[in-house]
Each structure stands twice: as structure tokens, then as C-alpha cells.
Amino acid sequence: MEMTEKIEETARELGARVRPQIEEAKRRFSSMSDSATTYIKENPGKCLVGAIAVGFLIGKIASRRG
Amino acid sequence: METHAENPPNGRAAGDGAGAKKLGKRMERVGHTAEQVWDRTRDSFSDIGDALDIKGRVDRHPFGTVAAALGIGYVLGGGLFTPLTGRIVRLGVRIGLRLAVLPMLKQEMEELVSTMEDEEQGKARQAASKRTTRTRGEEP
Numbered sequence: 001m002e003m004t005e006k007i008e009e010t011a012r013e014l015g016a017r018v019r020p021q022i023e024e025a026k027r028r029f030s031s032m033s034d035s036a037t038t039y040i041k042e043n044p045g046k047c048l049v050g051a052i053a054v055g056f057l058i059g060k061i062a063s064r065r066g
Numbered sequence: 067m068e069t070h071a072e073n074p075p076n077g078r079a080a081g082d083g084a085g086a087k088k089l090g091k092r093m094e095r096v097g098h099t100a101e102q103v104w105d106r107t108r109d110s111f112s113d114i115g116d117a118l119d120i121k122g123r124v125d126r127h128p129f130g131t132v133a134a135a136l137g138i139g140y141v142l143g144g145g146l147f148t149p150l151t152g153r154i155v156r157l158g159v160r161i162g163l164r165l166a167v168l169p170m171l172k173q174e175m176e177e178l179v180s181t182m183e184d185e186e187q188g189k190a191r192q193a194a195s196k197r198t199t200r201t202r203g204e205e206p
Contacts, residue, residue, distance in 0.1 A: 036128075040128040040129070040131075041125055041128055044121055047124075047132055048120070049135075051136045052135045052142070055135065055136040055137060055138060055139020055140040055142070056142050057143065058143065059140040059141065059145025060143040060144065061145075062140075062145040062148040063145050065148070
């Protein structure tokens with residue numbers, strides 16, 4: 001019984017300690033995603049050409065290895 | 067006073083003047099043609115852009131469009147028939163199966179279990195009713 005209580009307490013403490021970090025990471029990820037979306041919408045040509053170039057390079061590397 | 071341009075040492079002053087004029091005209095024509103080609107190419111690209119509605123697509127699905135461009139580049143780079151593609155496809159199929167088939171299987175299993183439970187309950191009820199009729203029959 002004591003053991004279970006101890007485990008529950010430790011889990012609660014751990015959750016309380018980790019939760020703010022998770023929230024911060026979520027907030028950062030959301031902000032990064034928003035800024036990336038804005039950049040892509042503002043420079044569609046650059047992004048598409050860049051993506052095609054990156055894909056081309058990956059395809060070249062994959063075809064050389066295979 | 068004579069200059070080298072009017073009377074060069076090889077004695078082709080008149081011919082060179084005409085040649086230079088011709089060359090100038092030709093250069094002008096080439097420039098004009100290049101301008102026309104550039105205009106046409108730009109028009110064609112803008113037509114293609116309008117037809118594909120790239121700006122609208124990027125506005126609606128920014129990450130999807132970039133992913134599609136990445137895929138196009140990958141195929142153009144010759145990565146289509148490679149082990150990496152095989153691995154990616156296998157991973158996609160596995161994830162797709164997990165997402166699509168597992169809920170279906172779960173539902174089927176739940177239905178099966180509920181049917182079995184109903185059958186068990188029906189059998190138990192039948193056995194109970196038989197027992198009651200037997201006990202009633204034994205009573206004097």
C-alpha cells in the first residue's frame with residue numbers, strides 16, 4: 001500500500017516537473033510551424049524550387065547507393 | 067591625317083565598314099529575337115503557373131505542396147527504383163495498415179465477443195428454465 005502511494009507521488013512530481021517543459025516545447029513547435037507556413041506562403045517559388053532541388057539530391061544519393 | 071580605322075594596313079577599309087554595319091544589324095536582330103523568346107517563355111511559364119494554380123495550392127496546403135515538390139525532385143533524381151523507396155513504401159503500408167485495419171479488427175472482435183456472450187446467456191437461460199420445469203415436475 002505504502003509502495004503504491006510512493007510510486008503515485010513520484011509519478012505526480014515527475015509529471016509536474018515535466019509538464020511545463022512539454023508545454024514550452026509544444027509552444028515552440030507551433031510557433032516554428034507558423035513561421036515556416038508564413039515563409040512558404042510569402043516565397044512559394046523559392047520554396048518549391050528548393051524542395052525539388054533537395055529531392056533531386058536525395059534521389060541521386062539513393063540511386064548511387066542502390 | 068589618316069587613322070587606322072579609315073585606312074588599316076590590310077587595305078579592306080570599305081569592306082570592313084559594310085561588314086560592321088551588317089554585324090550591327092545582325093546583333094540587333096539577335097537581340098530582338100532573344101527578347102521575343104524571353105517574352106514568350108515568360109508568358110508560357112505564367113500560363114503554366116495559372117493553369118496549375120501554384121500560388122493557390124501553396125496558400126491552401128503549404129507543407130503538402132513542398133512535400134509534393136520534394137517527391138517530384140526525388141523521382142527526377144532517379145530515386146524511384148531504389149531500396150530507399152522500397153523501405154519508405156513498406157513503412158507507409160505498415161502505418162496505413164495499423165491505422166486502417168486495426169480499428170476494423172477491433173470492432174469485429176468486439177462484435178464476436180458480444181455474440182458469444184449473448185449465446186452463453188441464452189444457453190444459461192435455457193438450462194435454468196429446464197431445471198425449473200424439472201424441479202416442478204418432481205414436486206408432488
